[in-house]
Amino acid sequence: MRKFNLPELPYSNDAFSGFISPETFEYHHGKHHKAYVDKMNSILESDSSYGSQPTLEELVEKTQGGLFNQAGQSWNHTFYWHSMSPEKTEAPGDLKAAIDKSFGSMNDFRAQFVEKGMGNFGSGWTWLVKNSKGTLEIVNTSNAENPIRQGHTPVLVTDVWEHAYYIDHRNARKAYLEKFFDHINWKFAGQNFSGSGIPNMTQFMV
Numbered sequence: 430m431r432k433f434n435l436p437e438l439p440y441s442n443d444a445f446s447g448f449i450s451p452e453t454f455e456y457h458h459g460k461h462h463k464a465y466v467d468k469m470n471s472i473l474e475s476d477s478s479y480g481s482q483p484t485l486e487e488l489v490e491k492t493q494g495g496l497f498n499q500a501g502q503s504w505n506h507t508f509y510w511h512s513m514s515p516e517k518t519e520a521p522g523d524l525k526a527a528i529d530k531s532f533g534s535m536n537d538f539r540a541q542f543v544e545k546g547m548g549n550f551g552s553g554w555t556w557l558v559k560n561s562k563g564t565l566e567i568v569n570t571s572n573a574e575n576p577i578r579q580g581h582t583p584v585l586v587t588d589v590w591e592h593a594y595y596i597d598h599r600n601a602r603k604a605y606l607e608k609f610f611d612h613i614n615w616k617f618a619g620q621n622f623s624g625s626g627i628p629n630m631t632q633f634m635v
């Protein structure tokens with residue numbers, strides 16, 4: 430039976446001074462993300478209806494209810510860790526051109542992304558996605574929901590559950606979103622934009 434591992438962070442937990450503290454990573458990655466992966470594994474152990482070796486992407490696309498919640502949160506968090514970089518990165522030319530086309534400019538995109546995240550009521554995720562026509566959109570999802578279930582390709586994501594920012598920013602979601610934007614891993618986003626198919630998070634967890 431497939432057993433997924435908690436993926437390692439792609440940087441040290443003190444890499445984001447002034448944005449995300451080691452304490453937040455200890456809780457968010459070490460406790461919240463770990464609990465989603467552990468619960469997903471325990472459901473998979475008692476339910477063989479998804480085959481012995483499902484990918485995480487298959488579980489996110491095809492499951493419902495309790496298993497979906499754990500699989501969705503497992504995928505979304507892995508994608509989120511990789512959506513951020515402690516080093517400054519630049520958007521590749523093709524992604525930059527698509528951002529200009531959809532949003533006007535990088536600055537306009539920043540403002541619209543922060544505004545969309547501010548408008549995401551309750552717990553959820555704010556995504557940049559490539560839709561089925563190849564056009565970029567900003568979409569919000571609630572709880573564990575993932576836009577691949579609406580036929581979109583995720584390009585990058587930020588976590589707007591309070592557990593993502595409350596230790597460091599208390600209720601200041603806007604400050605967190607602005608700092609997130611300034612730490613986007615554009616290299617990763619570019620790969621997701623120009624790649625074919627759904628980004629592979631299974632590779633980090635098996």
Ligand SMILES: [Fe+2]
Binds near residue numbers: 461506592593
């Ligand atoms: Fe989270």
